[in-house]
Amino acid sequence: MSEPSAPLATQDARGGFGSRLGFILAASGSAVGLGNLWKFPYAAYANGGGGGNEQGAGSFVLIYLLAVLLVGLPIMLAEILIGRRTRRNPVGAFKALSPGTPWKLVGALGVFTGFLLLSYYNVVAGWTVEYAVKSVGGEFSARTSEVGDSDLRDRLWSDFRATPDSLAQLPAPPAPTSALLTPAAAWAQFAAAHPAAYAELEAELRAELWQAFILDPDFAALSATLRKEILPGKLFNEFLASPLRQVGWALFFMCLSVGVVIAGVARGIERWTKILMPLLFILLIVLLVRMLTLEGAGPALAFLFVPRAGQLCSASLLAALGQAFFSLSLGMGAIITYGSYLTRRTNIAAAACAVTLMDTMIAIIAAIIIFAAIFSYGLVMQDGGAGNLFTAIPVIFMKIPGGTYLCVVFYVLIMFAALTSTISLLETVVSYFIDERGWSRRKATTAVGAAVFAVGLPSALSFSVLADVQFFGRSWFEMADYLCSNWFLPLGGLLVALFVGWRMTAKELREELPPAQLPRLPFVLWRALLSYVAPAAVLVVMVGILVGAVQA
Numbered sequence: 001m002s003e004p005s006a007p008l009a010t011q012d013a014r015g016g017f018g019s020r021l022g023f024i025l026a027a028s029g030s031a032v033g034l035g036n037l038w039k040f041p042y043a044a045y046a047n048g049g050g051g052g053n054e055q056g057a058g059s060f061v062l063i064y065l066l067a068v069l070l071v072g073l074p075i076m077l078a079e080i081l082i083g084r085r086t087r088r089n090p091v092g093a094f095k096a097l098s099p100g101t102p103w104k105l106v107g108a109l110g111v112f113t114g115f116l117l118l119s120y121y122n123v124v125a126g127w128t129v130e131y132a133v134k135s136v137g138g139e140f141s142a143r144t145s146e147v148g149d150s151d152l153r154d155r156l157w158s159d160f161r162a163t164p165d166s167l168a169q170l171p172a173p174p175a176p177t178s179a180l181l182t183p184a185a186a187w188a189q190f191a192a193a194h195p196a197a198y199a200e201l202e203a204e205l206r207a208e209l210w211q212a213f214i215l216d217p218d219f220a221a222l223s224a225t226l227r228k229e230i231l232p233g234k235l236f237n238e239f240l241a242s243p244l245r246q247v248g249w250a251l252f253f254m255c256l257s258v259g260v261v262i263a264g265v266a267r268g269i270e271r272w273t274k275i276l277m278p279l280l281f282i283l284l285i286v287l288l289v290r291m292l293t294l295e296g297a298g299p300a301l302a303f304l305f306v307p308r309a310g311q312l313c314s315a316s317l318l319a320a321l322g323q324a325f326f327s328l329s330l331g332m333g334a335i336i337t338y339g340s341y342l343t344r345r346t347n348i349a350a351a352a353c354a355v356t357l358m359d360t361m362i363a364i365i366a367a368i369i370i371f372a373a374i375f376s377y378g379l380v381m382q383d384g385g386a387g388n389l390f391t392a393i394p395v396i397f398m399k400i401p402g403g404t405y406l407c408v409v410f411y412v413l414i415m416f417a418a419l420t421s422t423i424s425l426l427e428t429v430v431s432y433f434i435d436e437r438g439w440s441r442r443k444a445t446t447a448v449g450a451a452v453f454a455v456g457l458p459s460a461l462s463f464s465v466l467a468d469v470q471f472f473g474r475s476w477f478e479m480a481d482y483l484c485s486n487w488f489l490p491l492g493g494l495l496v497a498l499f500v501g502w503r504m505t506a507k508e509l510r511e512e513l514p515p516a517q518l519p520r521l522p523f524v525l526w527r528a529l530l531s532y533v534a535p536a537a538v539l540v541v542m543v544g545i546l547v548g549a550v551q552a
């Protein structure tokens with residue numbers, strides 16, 4: 001499927017991809033990242049009926065797939081088209097297509113978003129290196145003795161609170177009204193209504209649980225298992241609280257991305273992704289096959305793919321749509337930039353489909369892996385699952401024979417996925433300084449890398465020294481993510497859809513997409529999706545967020 005690897009488009013100074021496969025790999029590398037492996041399974045969990053296992057995430061996954069198909073895919077094709085037609089960075093692209101109009105501000109918004117997004121994304125990318133190192137060192141099995149009795153007591157108590165039977169311990173009045181609540185929520189309600197009675201009851205029950213536990217004939221085995229399950233959470237908190245390691249790994253990761261981007265598009269990005277992407281895919285398939293042999297696979301598939309009425313609220317609808325933008329790398333010009341390195345001969349409709357399919361498959365595979373593990377081992381995500389890539393995954397692997405090695409594989413894989421994403425973010429910003437400011441690639445990459453790292457410092461410190469510095473109730477890290485994911489990306493995507501849907505003529509579009517590549521019916525459908533469906537959906541997201549903010 002690849003064209004000859006001759007440097008078809010590399011004649012000009014800004015470089016280009018040697019083949020269509022090179023582009024597909026690079027663009028999939030951009031799309032596949034922490035958004036698929038960390039954010040998607042977590043979002044599916046959080047939207048599976050208030051974070052409870054009972055409800056299932058089928059409706060969320062269904063809406064996500066619809067958002068990818070009806071909003072993501074059309075905008076993906078629109079961004080590739082803009083990039084390939086103009087062969088510019090996002091700002092230059094809009095200047096070329098619509099000279100003298102404010103449309104170039106869409107590109108500017110994109111470059112700014114890329115800058116801000118990379119600043120905190122790079123911090124999380126740094127975590128993957130810490131975890132690759134941790135798993136190579138075998139920390140998850142070696143340090144279980146650090147889990148103390150008080151941790152075990154807390155764990156027993158939280159397990160107890162999460163069992164339906166525990167409701168029977170609550171004094172009569174609140175219990176019947178709690179039939180629809182999860183046990184934990186019922187307890188929280190009781191605690192709020194009767195603080196003194198609650199404290200007394202809790203102390204009593206905790207003591208009983210602990211007595212029963214230490215008298216259990218299997219005490220030794222049980223506590224060993226619990227220590228294994230508790231340890232990763234402790235290690236994660238300890239890591240988050242270390243400013244030195246947070247900043248150190250962020251610096252390390254930024255240097256890695258800068259190195260690849262300096263090497264240039266064809267020689268750097270294409271060569272790396274040609275090796276990394278297929279490797280990533282193979283490693284994921286291996287893990288998938290392994291997890292599908294566990295008994296939790298069936299319930300996991302049911303949880304993810306059986307939609308049920310009553311699972312969806314407007315918040316999960318918004319979450320699904322925003323996730324589609326984030327995961328496909330849309331709305332900030334990353335795909336415009338990669339598209340600009342494509343040759344005229346490439347069928348961009350086929351390329352857009354390939355990238356979208358690849359990204360979606362990997363998100364789904366990652367979710368199946370994680371949920372098969374959760375169901376097989378009866379893990380309960382107490383905190384909504386936000387840290388599950390770093391706290392639950394090690395538990396999972398420590399329970400699999402040979403898991404110590406699989407754990408290394410897994411974190412190295414995620415590190416690669418994060419790297420191909422940070423590369424695309426950095427390249428987008430860098431290409432702006434090369435094209436519009438005339439900087440050399442080396443100067444632009446080093447300067448942007450240093451600046452992004454500096455802006456990311458507060459994000460890296462948001463879990464330790466700056467934890468108490470809040471902006472409207474969010475840490476710097478959370479605020480940056482909130483602004484990028486909820487506002488800037490959907491806004492950028494909306495404007496790209498409007499631009500290609502309304503400002504570009506059918507004749508212009510047909511020059512990039514001849515009927516041989518995109519027949520009449522799909523072409524008309526694509527324009528309708530861009531002009532009406534995608535903008536309407538994004539507006540619903542934004543109005544929904546606004547209404548939510550007003551209500552909150």
Ligand code: TRP
Nearest residue numbers: 031033034035036327329334421
């Ligand atoms: N899509 C990547 C992920 O899923 C993140 C990413 C890379 C991104 N480049 C982007 C998101 C551009 C939005 C825009 O992890």
